[in-house]
Amino acid sequence: MEVALYLLPVTLGDTAIEKVLPSYNREIIVNIKHFIVEDVRSARRFLKKVDADICIDELTFYPLNKHTSPEAISGYLAPLAEGHSMGVISEAGCPAVADPGADVVAIAQKRNFKVVPLVGPSSIILSVMGSGFNGQSFAFHGYLPIEPADRMRRLKELEARVYSENQTQLFIETPYRNHKMLEDILKTCRPQTKLCIAANITCEGEFIQTKTVKEWKGKLPELNKIPCIFLIYK
Template identity: 50%
Template sequence: MTTGTLYLIPVPLGPTPPAGSLPPGVLETIRPLTHFVVEQAKTARAFLKAAGTDCPLQELQLQELNEHTRPEALDALLAPLRAGHDVGLLSEAGCPAVADPGANLVGRAQQENIRVVPLIGPSSLLLALMASGLNGQRFAFQGYLPAKEAERAKALRDLEAESRKRRQTQLFIETPYRNRAMFDAVLQHSQPATRLTIATDLTLPGESVRTRTIAEWKKVPPPDLERRPTVFLILA
């Protein structure tokens, strides 16, 4: 039996209509699908309702994959694909499988030679890099840095040293309620000439992308980062 295709479906970066950030071709791909792997069923249903589906919402097959999913549970998530059904993989926001537990499912699909198709949509990381004015030829995404103060300080110093050595832009993110703590830590542990970009609420009405040196950031009021999705970028 021919296996199905795993479609990697981007989701808007905030509460905006899907048609505002997803191409028509992506919406057309979503509509006939009946099987999905999602982080949270409730928010996925809201997105699918807004995107439009040919099948009634209550008849869609939604299985959850999040940070609590055990590796042995991936077999059940792959079962519809093995049975020949096409499956859509959704993240909570942005592109699935990038800083996202969906990467584990994609890895297993690749191992089993299941066709994987990435669809076009918003990526906060690339949007932030595009608007930063930092080095877009050489960059690295570091995900979440340690939450503990001492470990975070060391990680920031190490990233700055790596950026200086390689002329490489370093990107990282933080849980929104800890954004201000991360901002303060970057200012405290970075050299004055290092450039820092704060990219907040990308594609949303409150979008802001500002790049300044550490010395310049220390002279202006801190940005409003309270519970706002933010990408941090540095270039030493």
């Protein structure tokens, strides 16, 4: 196996590994002893799902989240510099996409280490695929402002880009605030603007449906505490 920083996608929920990850990923993972992870506990669970025979106690984990200092992140790649492959594991989906893993990848690129992204599920890409919206030009904005006036202003800005740039706009919300987000979208956006709600992607109860804002009114699904991604287009 070539020495590199491997970006290791994980499932988006409790989906079986074999449904969303190639067998090649397992071949790579079982040969890595150093992992940079968003959450150590969930990373351990994921690795055991990949191969129950993996000895967790023989592995080294480096936590990477919003509290990790730039100095610590810089030191995480020491094993790679010594000739040992490393893996980056996110909490869900693909590392370095809407994920702190991007910081360590940037350092690896700067130091000319080989970076290898492996195939796996991305809610961003899968939702665009299932929406029927423009897949040639789209933008993911993460979380929108929490304060109502700021959020509605931001929604208007994104909707304006839909019409002026012919660009699909994507964003997310904390699962327990999904309904508030939907209420604000229906209140703020034009009746003819299309909204795709993509929930539980690749998991049991997957829901991906596109309607106009007008058509969604009074017919919203129950989405409390369910991972969702929202897309708007014309």
